[in-house]
Amino acid sequence: MHEREIDPIWTSSSFLVYVGGLTVLGGGIGALGYLSTQYSGHGQGTAWTLLILVILYAIAHALRVRNRPLAAGIFAFASVIVWIIFVAVLFEWWGWTNGSFGNFRHWSWARLAFELLILAAAWDDRRRFRFPFIRVVSAITVWVFVIDVLTKGSGNFFLAVTLIVGLFYLVVGSAGGKPSGFWLHVVGGLLVGVPILIWCHSSDFDFAVIGFMSLVYVAFAHSTRRSIWAVYGTIGFFITTVHGLVGSPTAIAEGALAGQPPDVAVWSYPLAFGLLGFWLVGLGMLGRRRRAPLPTFA
Numbered sequence: 001m002h003e004r005e006i007d008p009i010w011t012s013s014s015f016l017v018y019v020g021g022l023t024v025l026g027g028g029i030g031a032l033g034y035l036s037t038q039y040s041g042h043g044q045g046t047a048w049t050l051l052i053l054v055i056l057y058a059i060a061h062a063l064r065v066r067n068r069p070l071a072a073g074i075f076a077f078a079s080v081i082v083w084i085i086f087v088a089v090l091f092e093w094w095g096w097t098n099g100s101f102g103n104f105r106h107w108s109w110a111r112l113a114f115e116l117l118i119l120a121a122a123w124d125d126r127r128r129f130r131f132p133f134i135r136v137v138s139a140i141t142v143w144v145f146v147i148d149v150l151t152k153g154s155g156n157f158f159l160a161v162t163l164i165v166g167l168f169y170l171v172v173g174s175a176g177g178k179p180s181g182f183w184l185h186v187v188g189g190l191l192v193g194v195p196i197l198i199w200c201h202s203s204d205f206d207f208a209v210i211g212f213m214s215l216v217y218v219a220f221a222h223s224t225r226r227s228i229w230a231v232y233g234t235i236g237f238f239i240t241t242v243h244g245l246v247g248s249p250t251a252i253a254e255g256a257l258a259g260q261p262p263d264v265a266v267w268s269y270p271l272a273f274g275l276l277g278f279w280l281v282g283l284g285m286l287g288r289r290r291r292a293p294l295p296t297f298a
Helices: 012-038 042-065 069-094 109-129 132-150 155-176 181-199 204-224 227-246 249-257 268-290
Strands: none
Touching: 012 042, 012 069, 042 069, 042 109, 069 109, 069 132, 109 132, 132 155, 132 181, 155 181, 181 204, 181 227, 204 227, 204 268, 227 268
C-alpha cells in the first residue's frame, strides 16, 4: 500500500528541525569546500563527498526507523543536495564536465545524465521518506531538463517553455492534493512570473500588464487557497508602484550608478505606499469574505 506524504505542521519544533537540518547541510558543504583546498585530487574530493553523503543518508534512515519523519525528511533532503555535489565531482573526475557540459547551446549527454541522476535520487528519496520539501529539487530539475532538451537556454522560446512548465506545475499542484503540491506552486509561480517580468519591463503598458497579472495571482491565491500566489502578486504590486513613482527600474539603476537620484517629490512615497497598503488590505478582506481560510501545506 502506498504511504501518504507527511504533512508538516509549522510549529516551533518543526522550525527548529528545518533550520537545524539545513544548517547541517550548510556545514557539510562548507566542509567540502575546505577539503577541496587541502586535497587537490578529484578522486580524493569524490571520496570525501561520498563520505558526507553516506553519513547524511544514514542519519536520515536512522531517524526514519525511529519514527521521526520530519527530521528524517530534512536529512533526506540534505542528502539529495549532497548527491548533486557528489555526481558533479564524480563527473569532473572522469572528465565528463569538459567541453559542452556547461553550455546549454550545445548538446551534452553527460549533462542529461547528470540531470536524470538528480531526478532519480529526488524521486526515490521522496518515495521513501514521503517528505514534500524534496519536491523542490524535482521541480527545478525537471524544468532544467525540459529547457535543456527543447531550448538553447536563452531567448524568447526559452522563456515561453519556462512559462509553459510553470503552468503545468500549477495544474499538477492544484489537482494532486498532496502536501508536496505546495512546492509545485512555489516553483510554478516563479516560472510563470519571471518570463512576464522579462518581457514586460520597459513601457507604462508593460507595467500595467504586471499589475494586471499581479491581480490574477491574488485571485488565483483566493480560489486555490495557496497563499504563495498572493506573495508573488504582492511583489508585482510593489514593482508597479515603484515604477509609478520613479519610472523604469533600469533607468533608476543607471542613474544611481551615476550618482543621480530620481527626481520625485518626497511626499509621493508615503502616499503611494499608503494607497498600496490599503489596496492589499482590501484584497485580503475580499478573500476572507469569499471563503473561510483553510490550513495550508508547508
